[in-house]
Amino acid sequence: MTKEEKKAIKPDDYWRERLSEEEFRVCRMQGTEAPFSGKLLHNRELGIYLCTCCEAPLFQAENKYDSG
Secondary structure, three states: OOHHHHOOOOOHHHHHHHOOHHHHHHHHOOOOOOOOOOOOOOOOOOOEEEOOOOOOEEEEHHHOOOOO
16 A cells, blocks of 8 residues: 555545634645744643644654744
């Protein structure tokens, strides 16, 4: 089985039921948050940040930095 065959494509209705309106707009419709408005902007908790849609690891908190 190839990598392409393993990838599950879920319809937008599936994601509309599971994501908030804002999450759906950003994650599925390629929208963006307004600058400096994200709820995790000042988050300093340790751990691994995950993708909202597929829960794939994105990056570890120790790699987060303040770009100024």
